[in-house]
Amino acid sequence: MSFSTHFSHAITRRPAASIIAGLRAVDTGTPDLALMQAHHAAYVATLRETGATVVELGPLEAFPDSVFVEDTALCLPQGAVIMRPGAPSRLGEATEMAPHLAALYGQVVAISGADSYIEGGDILVTEREILVGRSARTNAAGIAELTRLVAPWGHPVREVHTPPGVLHFKTDCSLLDTDTVLSTTRLSASGCFDGYRVIDVAEGEEAAANSIRFNDLVLVPAGFPRTRDAIIAAGFTVREIGNSECAKLDGGMSCLSLRFTPKP
Numbered sequence: 376m377s378f379s380t381h382f383s384h385a386i387t388r389r390p391a392a393s394i395i396a397g398l399r400a401v402d403t404g405t406p407d408l409a410l411m412q413a414h415h416a417a418y419v420a421t422l423r424e425t426g427a428t429v430v431e432l433g434p435l436e437a438f439p440d441s442v443f444v445e446d447t448a449l450c451l452p453q454g455a456v457i458m459r460p461g462a463p464s465r466l467g468e469a470t471e472m473a474p475h476l477a478a479l480y481g482q483v484v485a486i487s488g489a490d491s492y493i494e495g496g497d498i499l500v501t502e503r504e505i506l507v508g509r510s511a512r513t514n515a516a517g518i519a520e521l522t523r524l525v526a527p528w529g530h531p532v533r534e535v536h537t538p539p540g541v542l543h544f545k546t547d548c549s550l551l552d553t554d555t556v557l558s559t560t561r562l563s564a565s566g567c568f569d570g571y572r573v574i575d576v577a578e579g580e581e582a583a584a585n586s587i588r589f590n591d592l593v594l595v596p597a598g599f600p601r602t603r604d605a606i607i608a609a610g611f612t613v614r615e616i617g618n619s620e621c622a623k624l625d626g627g628m629s630c631l632s633l634r635f636t637p638k639p
């Protein structure tokens with residue numbers, strides 16, 4: 376079973392009421408907490424439907440963006456790496472996540488350099504390598520530190536670039552199977568997926584690129600029918616999940632969970 380698409384566990388965190396103060400590149404309106412909670416519940420239920428154990432953490436009011444747990448850690452079979460988010464308001468979220476990962480993993484290490492910044496949203500794990508996009512949140516020092524930490528676990532890191540104006544590398548791509556990536560054309564045009572099969576996100580549906588393969592399902596944000604149909608046509612089983620409220624905060628399917636299978 377592929378460790379980059381099949382997982383025994385996920386960790387999620389319920390949205391806090393403070394989510395209305397979450398970070399966003401452009402203000403497109405205040406997120407509706409009740410609707411976000413309903414979407415979040417559907418997301419968690421879908422992960423569970425695949426047979427995975429989902430640890431649902433409680434809301435953290437002190438951290439408006441804490442529903443986006445993906446940015447706090449990188450989870451590999453051999454161990455977890457606690458991130459150092461580049462957004463100052465999010466630094467403490469990583470510390471909050473560490474004990475939950477320590478409960479499930481034998482090895483938990485952390486990005487610790489004062490000048491190192493890296494967020495999970497910039498990291499795409501595939502069967503053969505880990506791609507990390509430099510972005511406004513992830514810098515060269517953070518990538519260098521991650522490279523050193525995961526080398527003993529046998530994972531090579533390749534530095535790539537997040538397109539300008541795009542929050543995270545994975546805002547624009549997802550892994551669908553060991554060799555197949557879903558990507559916006561503005562990202563794949565950089566050549567970073569040469570050697571992979573690429574399914575293009577339909578023009579005008581760029582927000583659908585942040586989908587996730589989770590066991591036998593692909594979770595796709597609702598409202599992007601041409602991309603959904605392209606994924607189905609390629610042979611995948613799709614579930615559409617409402618994402619209108621997280622989208623107001625530049626969040627999508629990957630941001631809402633940590634997905635992993637800890638090695639015993």
Ligand code: CIR
Pocket residue numbers: 397398399440443445446462465495496497542543545546624625626627629630
């Ligand atoms: C932020 O700007 O940090 C949050 N509003 C959105 C984080 C989305 N996370 C992700 O793509 N992994």
